[in-house]
């Protein structure tokens with residue numbers, strides 16, 4: 093028996109034991125998955141939960157087809173953005189009434205960044221008055237933005253800065269404390285880097301932003317549903333994120349916006365549509381903002397996508413996000429161990445931190461000819477994705493990915509780069 097063959101047999105055996113002991117194992121049955129493939133792209137588009145198709149058929153045929161316009165009230169369509177926000181809130185560590193589901197993440201970044209700099213501007217005008225919140229009396233004209241951000245956030249932040257008379261300062265998240273000053277109005281950061289899978293220090297960075305008298309806006313696209321976030325506990329001001337990755341809401345499912353309770357009264361949306369008016373059906377020419385998280389709404393919600401998301405969230409019933417995190421770390425550790433055993437040294441390099449405190453729920457491997465390697469992986473049934481210039485991304489969604497999947501993916505990777513384990 094060759095050394096590589098023995099290693100493969102022992103890792104495959106360990107994978108089987110780990111799967112047998114996995115408390116989340118049965119969650120996989122709630123998803124439509126092809127057992128012939130290993131799906132490691134849930135950090136881009138989560139798998140389809142089985143219940144969604146029937147629920148969508150009911151929404152279309154009964155709620156829309158039979159009840160028609162009555163469904164806005166009778167089927168709860170109108171209140172869906174807040175109701176579904178409250179379903180997501182516990183996964184983010186947020187109490188009810190602070191999360192609204194609406195629009196895309198990019199649009200919510202715009203709302204959040206502009207609202208944050210408006211609050212900072214208001215603080216400055218209030219001076220040292222008795223209800224001054226923070227940063228009183230300062231001239232704050234900078235928005236610090238994660239230099240390695242998902243591009244959309246950077247584009248939107250720069251546009252928001254131009255509109256509001258601020259300037260964007262790109263800063264690596266770890267350098268934020270040193271870059272903060274009395275000029276900082278707001279800081280926009282990604283919780284998990286979309287390319288490397290690095291998890292940033294949300295509690296520490298939020299505290300530093302507050303210390304400087306500024307507002308912290310977090311993009312949770314790659315952490316919502318993957319790990320505990322603790323929005324309320326860590327004092328985050330505003331947060332956004334998408335629901336089609338680890339929350340499995342489906343392609344283009346609407347994003348969420350968190351507005352901390354204490355800021356809701358001051359949340360001045362740059363997109364004040366009729367859906368966030370205190371009296372939407374009053375059809376008043378003057379805008380008066382609704383109370384609560386509903387201030388984050390703009391226009392008519394996309395009900396079909398939104399109700400698909402609501403149904404998808406049922407897979408979380410009885411599943412604590414802490415258990416998901418525990419399995420995510422075990423899975424990514426195990427995948428790295430299998431890659432080290434099967435793939436020749438030097439052929440790939442992990443750009444995802446080894447330290448658990450710095451790792452999201454994906455492994456990103458730098459590799460020569462990464463685009464071609466990913467094509468070969470997909471052809472052999474292992475679905476990850478490629479992010480230019482040289483990164484192979486493997487997303488681990490603990491609700492439906494198992495340890496045998498991780499072992500198989502590493503073996504197929506070795507094969508795809510030309511070193512099949514014997």
Ligand SMILES: Cc1ncc(COP(=O)(O)O)c(C=O)c1O
Nearest residue numbers: 196197198242244286311313334
């Ligand atoms: C970190 C991050 N932010 C923002 C976005 C953009 O989201 P949306 O397409 O919903 O605007 C994505 C993914 O597309 C993302 O990964």
Ligand SMILES: Nc1c(O)cccc1C(=O)C[C@H](N)C(=O)O
Nearest residue numbers: 135136137242286287313344479
């Ligand atoms: N939002 C996406 C889409 O509409 C099509 C394809 C991919 C995506 C993505 O989610 C990309 C993703 N945010 C990323 O991390 O790369």
